[in-house]
Amino acid sequence: MTDMVHGSVHVDPYENGEPGLARWWRSVDRWTLALVLILFLIGLLLGQAASPPLAERNGLDPFHYVTRQAFFGVLGLTVMLIISLMSPSAVRRCAIVAFIIVTIAVILLPVLGTNYGKGATRWYSLGFMSLQPSEFLKPAFVIFAAWLMSASFTRNGPPGRSLSFLVLMFLVALLAMQPDIGQASLLFASWGVMVFVAGAPWAVLIGIVGLACGGLYAAYLLFPNHIAPRIDRFLEGEVGANSQLEFATTAIREGGLFGVGLGEGSVKWRLPDAHTDYIVAVAAEEYGLVMVLVLLALFLTITLRAIWRLRLEKDPFIRIAGTGLAMLIAVQSFINIGVSARLLPEKGMTLPFVSYGGSSLLAAGITLGMLLAFTRTRRQDDLEDALYAGHVE
Structure with a gap:
């Protein structure tokens, strides 16, 4: 806590006259860059195993889906690197504009979107690919909410936490109408952590937990054909015969510690979403529990490294936004793995940088690019400068 308030002396790579790329290389979290690249390569390996049957x-x-995954993955990594070169203020400005555009796109989904026969209108068909705007809404909302929250730290600033909460409720309502309770839950969880970092009192935090429980119960009542059966099956411990979850849990069980071997798994022939929502089942069956633990370790390390570097950050916007982005990655990966392992109710959600999906890979690249931009080593100015010298626009 003392470090958050008073900061720490960083080596400042911005005052030594180095070229831009050299400064970036000295200041960026190179370990996180390496871990993301490993996740992408694992995703290609698992995609090659899971997608041929589809x-x-x-x-x-x-190799149709593997080729497309490689293309969008490289595109996502490129976007990640470009964004990581930007300053926090540039990231904020771009993200706020993107937030407005993506929110409009989500609003227009019932009119212009398509459901691809999946019962939920979440995509725009662009011909050569489908676009899921909610994937891009998540990182854009985190930056927008952090901007509002950090504005309350300025003299006579607005009630940023209250304003961000109103925006959150509006977006949750939009996503629930699709319905997409999973993405709505991700937004709520990330916002809750950001409010905590912004210094909300314990009474507010307890109220947030109560609101989350109430929202889950409301979703259970309002969506009897979509949400309620999944929660009922989870609470009762029942797995329907020939269901995706039954195939996934069987694959994990049969994989054991080291798996049945590359290309020897059978779940990919039964699961239509083996290359997306249930990619962990393919990993567990062919490579065993060891591969699942590797994936968990990679996501956990990325999250903890981000939080460790942000703990020294005195700019409230950077600290709040960076924590929110880290939570997006952590919670989404936990949900994906947790569903396959039957630790959570069924919910279609991709594994960042590992699952197939153009929107998912691009959004993951944007999220990690922003996180890398915020966790770059930079000079920590006096607290007075961080709060009042133009960090909040």
């Missing part, structure tokens, strides 16, 4: 069913080239 390509065969759809009459496509066996």
